[in-house]
């Protein structure tokens with residue numbers, strides 16, 4: 001097990017990670033904790049710099065007391081187990097995990113440009129070109145996850161991070177599930193109300209990879225229209241709408257026929273009828289325009305000038 005020893009020097013907090021190698025050799029990594037980046041359900045996330053390498057990371061800290069119940073701890077360990085073996089350019093890199101008597105710490109790749117949720121608060125909705133750019137990268141992360149039998153189960157604006165150079169990084173594996181075999185079905189009810197697939201709500205036959213495709217469709221609609229397709233003021237009504245597939249495209253926003261067609265093909269109730277990742281990548285929506293690899297940081301606040 002990796003231990004952490006925390007020491008304070010004046011205002012600066014130094015966190016020391018001690019790795020005991022199988023040879024008995026002790027490796028020490030020291031991080032200096034910086035400003036708070038954000039708060040999650042149980043976690044606080046800070047900027048942290050590795051003092052030796054001068055590399056900046058995100059340091060996720062969770063008080064052990066907050067995950068003291070056996071079930072919570074089990075869930076947290078499952079998240080760590082799934083996330084730490086994932087290696088893909090569009091997935092937040094898991095750099096390390098350690099603990100001390102009071103806290104557990106996770107070191108993650110830092111995403112200084114926040115999440116698509118923060119971006120959408122400023123922009124309201126984004127152009128089709130920007131949507132193509134972000135979603136191509138989301139698809140790439142989903143292809144990787146599904147090929148490793150991982151279902152993310154919480155694809156949404158707030159879990160899609162942006163790196164320094166504006167590359168998409170999928171994060172938060174708190175609801176992810178690793179399947180043991182290909183045809184396995186999951187039964188746990190989970191997800192975020194607006195993005196949850198109808199078969200999860202129905203609960204009869206279990207669910208699988210197609211729930212991520214559904215959430216991808218919700219994500220696409222949300223980026224282009226500015227609000228999720230099934231959003232209402234209360235969760236029960238939202239669930240009812242999802243089950244009845246009751247959504248529409250507002251008149252005042254003009255979408256291309258390709259965008260509309262793809263959303264309509266994805267948001268279908270029967271998971272078997274939803275397109276696969278390859279079907280989506282080959283859909284005309286993704287075949288038009290010269291899609292830029294990364295967008296300029298100016299687009300975090302203002303639309304790109306050429307569209």
Ligand code: ADP
Nearest residue numbers: 037038039040041042043045058108109110111
């Ligand atoms: P939880 O899983 O408990 O919801 P999150 O992992 O979503 O916690 O983190 C909470 C917040 O911390 C995020 O909304 C974001 O503002 C910030 N954050 C998390 N991970 C990173 C990261 N890798 N880089 C930058 N900020 C991050």
